[in-house]
Amino acid sequence: MSTLADLAPLVDAATDYRAAVARLEGAAGDAEAAWKLLPAALDSPGVQIAVGRYVGPAHQLATALLQAADDLHGVLLSASASVRSLGLQAETHPEDPTTGARVTSAESDCAAAIAAIRGGEAGSVDLPCPEPAPASGSGRFLRPASFVAPIAPTAGLPGLGGALVDGLGAAETLGAASLLGVLGLVLSLGGSTDASAGRHAAKRQPRPSADAVEGEDYVVTPYQPCSPFKHGDGCEERHLSVEKPGDEPFTGDRVRGDEEPGDMPGTESDWVKTRARNGHGWVYRAPDGRTVRVMDPAKNDYDRRYPNGYVVFEKPGQGVMDLDNLPNGDPNLTHIVRNPNGSFPIPEGWNQ
């Protein structure tokens, strides 16, 4: 077994790796920054899904990967310095019998420090990654032709090399077919089910035929009127199968939408009220970070899916809540539509 002679080449490679991951983090950060420029007037359920499911978690993952790459670089840099110091000591005291053992110990310490690094592991970020599926053709993660999966020593960790090869293979199998599946998932904007997501990939085609829609539970968003232009003649009222929040009879008092904290339902007097980014509503923020976003009725290019406006309840660290006061990733259940008099239901237990 070789002992550590000079880790400088490893440090150089780790530097390159860290730089690449930093570019990945930068790209993910750009994506998130781009979304933040989106006018609130364009803040639709689909955009909410895009951000909540993908933009935010992707940036979070990239940041964690960069932290891990930083740590890895630091460990190798430190180990390299230790080894260099040991080498100098060996030159000064060639008769020292402990030098060899100390070098071996340095290698073990370095390996242990690398193994302890955390950040960006699979599953640490809640991204809806598709299951790798066998696919032919080239994928965007097809590794370079020169890539050779490492088969070098994996002593002390049986099967590790195999796991690595499997992992790389999994990435490679993310070819065109699986990406299409992923696209289907994304295209299930606004209330479709995962089961129907694959079918929704076809929604991007210009005007699907009636046959393509007939007989299917083709729900684009339960509260959005279907358009024959987009969804085909088969899109009728019967497809709007889900009762929307706030559809129940209402008896509440009229709500203008610009009430002061405490007067606005769902808020307390010590909350802070600020204008929504697009000026089409108000955001009420509690001292504990909870927010209630009350959006005005639709105007001109504003979201016509909510003619009376809508309300979003959000808790820090949990996200947006449905009427059961539970975090919910379905914007159709978290964009609470306002009644014609501006009132709206409040999640059960919201004020407790």
Add this chain to the structure above:
Amino acid sequence: MDAPTVAGLVARLRSAAAAASDAEAAAMMAFEELLRRAGPYAEVHAALAQYWAARTGSGAAICGHIGQVADALREAADELENDDRRVAEALT
């Protein structure tokens, strides 16, 4: 400064997705080189292999989400464009 449009933001997201894709490929190649150079050092190599497997083992660490985001926003843009078209048709 012009107000941001969905189309402009989609373009920016697509650019970010392309940059992310390039960065992912570069990261894979760099780590390949790191593993190659660590080959002579069994323990360090094993630890590096474990490090890499943890971040790629299921494909979750690198699986193109940013590109999906751009598609999602494009879909949102399509939605808005279709809304506008429906309104225009209703008025004519």
